[in-house]
Amino acid sequence: MNQPHIRVENLNVYYGSDHSLRDVSIELPGRQIIAVIGPSGCGKTTFLKSLNRMVELAEGARVTGRVLVDGEDIYSPTAEVTAIRKKMGLLSQTPRPLPMSIYENVAYGPRIHGLNDRRKLDEIVEFRLRQVGLWEEVKDRLGQPASRISIGQQQRLCLARGLAVEPEIILADEPTSALDPMSSRRIEECFLELKKDYTIVIVTHILRQARRLADYAAFFYCGRLVEHGPAARMFENPTQRETIEYVKGIIS
Amino acid sequence: MDRRRVEEAVMKGLMKAATLLIVGVLGLIMLTILVRGIRAMSWSMLTQTPKGGFYLGREGGILNAIVGSFYIAGGATGLAFAAAVPVVLYLNVFCRRGSRTAAVIRFLLDVLWGVPSIVFGAFGFLLMxxxxxxASLLGGILTVSLFVLPILCRAMDEVVRMIPTDLLESSYALGATRLQTAVRVVLRQASAGILTAVLIAFGRGVGDAASVLFTAGYSDQIPQSLTRPAATLPLAIFFQLGTPFPQVQDRAYAAALILTVVVLATSLLSRRLGRRLTRHSIS
Amino acid sequence: MGLPNRTKRSRLYDRAAAVLMGVLARLSGLIVIVIAAGLFWKSVPILKNQSLSALLFSSEWYPLRGQFGFLPFIMGSLWVTGTAMILAVPLCLLTAIYLAEYAPRGIREGMRPLIDLLAGIPSVVYGVWGVLVVVPWVKRAAGWFGYSTSGYCVLSAGIVLAVMIFPVIIHMTVEILRAVPQEIREASLSLGATQWQTIKKVVLRKAFGGVLAAIVLGLSRAFGETIAVLMVAGNAVRSPTGFLDAAYPLPALIANNYGEMMSIPLYDSAMMLACLILLGIVLVFNVLAKLVLMRIQKEIQ
Incomplete structure (x- = not known):
């Protein structure tokens, strides 16, 4: 078993008076796919967004507890939020290409971090687009607005964009829920390929997807982390009543 | 890395400075009007017409302009309201959602809203x-009513458009015609918003100078009939500020204070009433 | 059961109302066209008498001799409006970005009534402020730099106009920025961009058309503004050559000369032409801005 990559200690998230995440503690292993499962509204997405401090963008959000990435608390007052986020790529539910060309979308991250050498940018763009299997499909129209390619391609573009800032962790929030089955499969294949080098945290409400992908699983219910463990055990031998019912499909 | 941080801090500082500057300017304007106005204000200012000679008399007050402004803005808002109600009901009840005709009319009304008031003044004069x-009370009322019509129509339209379709449909389901629905359901449901729109239009009408410049004329007397010229607060300010006599200029300052208070009170009132009356409508 | 049957009469009323209201609604839409047509009709005499280019590009303004060159007034309008835009645009964008992106909710909500207040102040009151505060201030400030001016000049008018269009531009820009979907901000932030980088490279890019429309609406408002400008611009019939020269913008020309226009031949027609030019320019601005905004609205829905 790997070193824990992310360690969460007593994490609580409040939106105004709403207590959305209750006292969550968990260690996430590195270079694996970790599936975060649970019924909708259970705090999965909030948990994911608290890993790169995106949760703070919501008006009235309040966070207590610690999240340690490589041993460093990302919520400590001295933590540099942009550096933390650079470490983690985020893939959202519906693909959100930035309002610029395909090329610029991938080059955006390196650019904001100060890389302006055109040749290097060209290399990065090609490398990352190949990594997500998009290069052959778009190499002749890199200058076109990113909104023109299909949704499935957009999602892979977003993945390439995230990879271009050289993260260690990929956070994915139901990344296939807006996609057709074919495109979903391509994303899943990408993930399986990427887990050699990255830690991937994926929120999903599709149990079968979790089974297909996950090495490790965490089950959330009503804002609480009910149970977590290696995926095989979680799906074959869950111990908690809620997990059993969820895995069997009694609650969803 | 560090440059990004510095750039952000500098820009944020500039933004706060710009915001403060704008608030400061607003404060300066209010302070100027308030200080000069209060110094010039007296009981006779509010209760007397100018005395001591035509236009440049150095005594008396600005009752003529106060009354004239209320006549003109009130009359114009009333007239425009009478025209705007059927227009708005037509756009929202008689036209289907997404109707092209309605879209074109809304567009033209928006364009009309953008027409400078001096053009309304010139056109009103042409009509007259x-x-x-x-130049008379009637001319002023007609011109200003054209000026506030698009404001009234579009402000009311925005409110009426918010009424859920279900509400109209439940009225139709009882066998009501569109007209009955429009008058009994739509107008009642939107009453708060309509009142707000009327107050907004009144505020705009009472404050505008260029549209009444040629059409309402100016007079030291309170107008006794529709065909007599009438003074207005904006013009009282404009004409009297330009005179070399401090006593006359004082009347301009007093008029500016009164006009500002009237306009701001109108806008405050419209907010309050708007909020209170929404309780009676179904949301 | 006991209900009276008045369906027939109701339907008759309904149909009559539909026709009547339809006519009224169409008429209200036509007003703007009627205004343009009326002004054009009244401008025909002078357009027949002189070529349009001579009217627009000549500086000879001698109504008694029948010479009507509008150039000084057009230049006056351009100078005054241009100055206002130079002052207003950066300030408004900074403020709008602050309010939409950075300001805590309390400040954002608190600024809204203040901006409304600024929008509600009648233009003549801005004029009073201009005469009492801006004009003497400009005069004194110019003196520090060794220039002499009465203070009634392009700069004063520009300052007053800039303040008048603050609320127009700020209000609309804030709306436009808030309509940019939060997700694309998150996408940029998640890559480690700072908030300012996100605003500069993503939000403003996305909102570009709308912000431009807001600026154009402010511009057209400034272009058509009359009384406040009339009170502080100085009104000398000469194209201004600097910020401290007096200017005589088109609306001020119309406002000042309407009374005497009847006695001189073609003068009234020249005034109507001035109105028409003003209306034309403002309408072009407004229609363009409106079309952009309508496209954005459709995109959002």
Whole structure:
């Protein structure tokens, strides 16, 4: 078993008076796919967004507890939020290409971090687009607005964009829920390929997807982390009543 | 890395400075009007017409302009309201959702809203020439009513458009015609918003100078009939500020204070009423 | 059961109302066209008498001799409006970005009534402020730099106009920025961009058309503004050559000369042409801005 990559200690998230995440503690292993499962509204997405401090963008959000990435608390007052986020790529539910060309979308991250050498940018763009299997499909129209390619391609573009800032962790929030089955499969294949080098945290409400992908699983219910463990055990031998019912499909 | 941080800090500082500057300017304007106005204000200012000679008399007050402004803005808002209600009901009840006609009319009303008030003034004067009307209370009312019509229509339209379709449909389901639905359901449901729109239009009408410049004329007397010229607060300010006599200028400052108070009170009132009356409608 | 049957009469009323209201609604839409047509009709005499280019590009303004060159007034309008835009645009964008992106909710909500307040102040009151505060201030400030001016000049008018269009531009820009979907901000932030980088490279890019429309609406408002400008611009019939020269913008020309226009031949027609030019320019601005905004609205829905 790997070193824990992310360690969460007593994490609580409040939106105004709403207590959305209750006292969550968990260690996430590195270079694996970790599936975060649970019924909708259970705090999965909030948990994911608290890993790169995106949760703070919501008006009235309040966070207590610690999240340690490589041993460093990302919520400590001295933590540099942009550096933390650079470490983690985020893939959202519906693909959100930035309002610029395909090329610029991938080059955006390196650019904001100060890389302006055109040749290097060209290399990065090609490398990352190949990594997500998009290069052959778009190499002749890199200058076109990113909104023109299909949704499935957009999602892979977003993945390439995230990879271009050289993260260690990929956070994915139901990344296939807006996609057709074919495109979903391509994303899943990408993930399986990427887990050699990255830690991937994926929120999903599709149990079968979790089974297909996950090495490790965490089950959330009503804002609480009910149970977590290696995926095989979680799906074959869950111990908690809620997990059993969820895995069997009694609650969803 | 560090440059990004510095750039952000500098820009944020500039933004806060710009915001403060704008608030400061607003404060300066209010302070100027308030200080000068209060110094010039007296009981006779509010209760007397100018005395001591035509236009440049150094005594008396600005009752003529206060009354004239209320006549003109009130009359114009009333007239425009009478025209705007059927227009708005037509756009929202008689036209289907997504109707092209309605879209075109809304667009033209928006364009009309953007027409400078001096153009309304000139056009109003043209119309008056055509029918042989001279600068008068009636001319002012007609011109200002054209000026506030698009404001009233579009402000009311925005409110009425918010009414859920279900509400109209449940009225139709009882066998009501569109007209009955429009009058009994739509107007009642939107009453708060309509009142707000009326107050907004009144505020705009009472404050505008360029549209009444040629059409309402100016007079030291309170107008006794629709065909007599009438003074207005904006013009009282404009004409009297330009005179070399401090006593006359004082009347301009007092008029500016009164006009500002009237306009701001109108806008405050419209907010309050708007909020309170929404309780009676179904949301 | 006991209900009276008045369906027939109701339907008759309904149909009559539909026709009547339809006519009224169409008429209200036509007003703007009627205004343009009326002004054009009245401008025909002078357009027949002189070529349009001579009217627009000549500086000879001698109504008694029948010479009507509008150039000084057009230049006056351009100078005054241009100055206002130079002052207003950066300030408004900074403020709008602050309010939409950075300001805590309390400040954002608190600024809204203040901006409304600024929008509600009548233009003549801005004029009073201009005469009492801006004009003497400009005069004194110019003196520090060794220039002499009465203070009634392009700069004063520009300052007053800039303040008048603050609320127009700020209000609309804030709306436009808030309509940019939060997700694309998150996408940029998640890559480690700072908030300012996100605003500069993503939000403003996305909102570009709308912000431009807001600026154009402010511009057209400034272009058509009359009384406040009339009170502080100085009104000398000469194209201004600097910020401290007096200017005589088109609306001020119309406002000042309407009374005497009847006695001089073609003068009234020249005034109507001035109105028409003003209306034309403002309408072009407004229609363009409106079309952009309508496209954005459709995109959002």
């Amino acid at each position: 020439l055509a029918v042989g009307l001279r």
